[in-house]
Amino acid sequence: MQSPDVVLNIQNMSVVYETTRGPLTALSKLDLQVRKGEFVAVLGPSGCGKSTLLKVVSGLLGIAEGEVTVSGQKIVGPRKDVGIVFQQPTLLPWKTVRENVLVPIRAQRLPKAQYEAEADRLLNLVGLGNFGGYLPHELSGGMQQRAGIARGLIHDPAVLLMDEPFAALDALTRERMTDELQSIWMETKKTVVFITHSIQEAVYLADKVVVLSGRPGTKVLELDVNLERPRTLDTMASPRFSEVANRLREMFGAGKRNL
Ligand code: ADP
């Protein structure tokens, strides 16, 4: 019997793409459970199926085998109760930042007037309170990515999916955004699946880290982080942080053939 607080439940899932060279298995027999309010980081080498996983959960891609449910419902098409933040901010250049945040509301034909105040609240939350009226190109890369986070949260999704959201940012901005994401998550208590290439980022942010093997991706390790919040620079210097990070690093090193 599944625990009632599991929001995302993936069981024995395989995903196969039909390519011009024949079928290509991207994910194989993957199991993953994410509980309500949990922050799960997924680490894995390039091409192992991380973005594919998020496409399935958002209902954009079907599966070949297994079962996936969000809030107990099987995924059969694009889902409205899922939010996504992409690696690139993908904001509409002709719309203001505030209008961009409201895009999912228009797309889902929800009553926009009822979400105006929420857009302002989220813009404040992500530190863009004074920038709602600007166009995307008038913002820095980090600011655009924050607008992307506000857009991902506007319809109060049951799960927020983040696909390497800081990968395109410079190192300093990336560190600051990691801290900000932790604050946002502590405030919103969202259920998050966060894809990253960075072991440090995964350990800093997540309650649980899942490591995928190289393609076809499958789970090779699941590790509870068990570090108090809020995590700070001191946390990064703690023995537990090193222990978890080293365990993950070993997994990448030792499993080179598989990763
Ligand atoms: P990751 O995000 O981990 O880098 P992806 O999920 O984007 O990996 O891709 C996983 C694998 O699936 C890749 O090896 C790629 O070759 C294949 N793939 C991804 N998208 C498609 C597609 N639209 N059609 C066919 N194959 C794809």
Ligand code: MG
């Ligand atoms: Mg990807």
